[in-house]
Amino acid sequence: MFFIIAKIGWFVLQPLVAIILVAAIGFLARRLRYWRLGGAFYGLAALALVLCSLTPAGLVMTAVLEDRFPRPSLPQDVDGIVVLGGMFDTRVARTRGEPELNEAGDRVTVARALAFRYPEARVLFSGGVAAVLEEDIPETYVAEVFFASLDLEPDRLLLDDRARDTFENAVYAKELAEPQPGETWLLVTSASHMPRAVGCFRVAGFDVIPYPVDYRTPSGAALWRPSTATTRNLEKVHFAIREYVGLAAYYVAGRTDALFPAPR
Helix, strand or coil: HHHHHHHHHHHHHHHHHHHHHHHHHHHHHHHHCCHHHHHHHHHHHHHHHHHHCCCCCHHHHHHHHHHCCCCCCCCCCCEEEEEEECCCCHHHHHHHHHCCCCCCCCCHHHHHHHHHHHCCCEEEEECCCCCCCCCCCCHHHHHHHHHHHHCHHHHEEEEECCCCCHHHHHHHHHHCCCCCCCCCCCEEEHHHHHHHHHHHHHHHHCCCEEEEECCCCCCCHHHHHHHHHHHHHHHHHHHHHHHHHHHHHHHHCCCCCCCCCCCC
16 A cells, blocks of 8 residues: 555656646636736746756755765675666566666666675565556566676576565565575665665664665765756756655655664
8 A cells, every 4th residue: 555655646746747736726726817826836836847957956955865875895795785676667678678777777787796796695686566557577577687698697696576665675685585694785776765775674674784876966066066958957856855755754654764864
């Protein structure tokens, strides 16, 4: 139930849809001759669109998430690498028969690089079917083909095709990995997603070392310079708000150990 509610809720709350809904309310108000109210909603929609697409708001919001867990120094020995799904376009893969990476592709490419560095470590990929309104394939189908193409030994690969969200990633990954006391496991996911992921793994009782990848913001003064492509600025706001809403919802539901998990 949480999964379905979260999908529906996010569809309404995502920035562009929310802006369209606000503008639609303004249109309806003016049709009903509430001229000032309609104008106010129109103005609010326009202001929100300007802030999201023409300012560094999305960069700043995303950077706060990405900087929460600094990338650690790698330990000498690693027993396993958990990589969370979200980097494959399963609709393209399903219809074209070829693995296709999206912007989060660093998750699997870095995981493979880590697997080269630690040749004895197991690689656990967690990613099921996240679609609600259409038939789809688990990301594990694509991941298995992708890792095989990069010569990862099949007996090192563990595949979890049940997880539909981050909390289920943590729960099912622990069941599959069966981590033993003293073992070292790395957690690989996007830097902006790491706070929520770590919170879920702590609740699940799976002790991992966060290894963030897929950074989407620069550091220093460049952070305050928005992209000349307005859609990229809007995209940053979109993904940042999704994470902040996700953090709040997961904390209220008891799926994370803190509202904004931090390094211990």
